[in-house]
Amino acid sequence: MTTTTPPLGPRVIALAHYAGRGILEQVLARHDVTFQQSVTLRLVAVADGPVARDRLVDEVVGALKTDPAEVRSVVDELVAARLLTAQEPSQVRITDAGRELYERTSAETAPITARIYAGIPTEDLAAAGRVLALITERADAEFAALTDGTPVT
Numbered sequence: 001m002t003t004t005t006p007p008l009g010p011r012v013i014a015l016a017h018y019a020g021r022g023i024l025e026q027v028l029a030r031h032d033v034t035f036q037q038s039v040t041l042r043l044v045a046v047a048d049g050p051v052a053r054d055r056l057v058d059e060v061v062g063a064l065k066t067d068p069a070e071v072r073s074v075v076d077e078l079v080a081a082r083l084l085t086a087q088e089p090s091q092v093r094i095t096d097a098g099r100e101l102y103e104r105t106s107a108e109t110a111p112i113t114a115r116i117y118a119g120i121p122t123e124d125l126a127a128a129g130r131v132l133a134l135i136t137e138r139a140d141a142e143f144a145a146l147t148d149g150t151p152v153t
Contacts, residue, residue, distance in 0.1 A: 008131065020116070027108045031101060036074045037083075038105065039063060041094070044084060045102040050091040065143060 021035065028038050040060050044051050053075060060071045075092065078084040083098035094102070117125070 023112055024109060027105055031105060037078055040074050041078060041083060041098055041102055044092060044094045050087045050093045053090050053092055
């Protein structure tokens with residue numbers, strides 16, 4: 001009996017993720033920024049104004065599946081580096097330096113991203129996006145079940 005590897009499975013998804021993340025981490029390293037700091041900074045950079053610190057922590061935890069205490073530490077690092085500023089004890093806002101860093105790293109990765117996606121038909125990208133969104137939704141449900149003991153139905 002032979003088994004065939006599905007054309008899209010966990011290994012293929014992981015390899016694509018880590019290939020892209022490796023590129024991003026090379027760019028971030030030139031600016032002394034970690035991946036976790038970048039994810040956190042981006043969420044504040046794209047917000048329309050101040051972001052509630054607890055909401056920011058929850059969003060990063062949800063995205064990275066990491067410990068809330070670790071994310072709070074990352075927020076504190078960004079405040080200490082003056083990339084974020086505390087508006088009130090419960091809110092943060094991006095600083096000019098934080099925005100400049102976010103824009104610079106985004107500009108450095110944009111042409112690389114364009115080369116990676118070049119020539120892939122829009123319909124294929126749309127289909128891949130739908131499939132990956134569904135996989136993420138299901139994996140998030142499984143993760144929640146593992147962490148809180150609620151079975152997935």
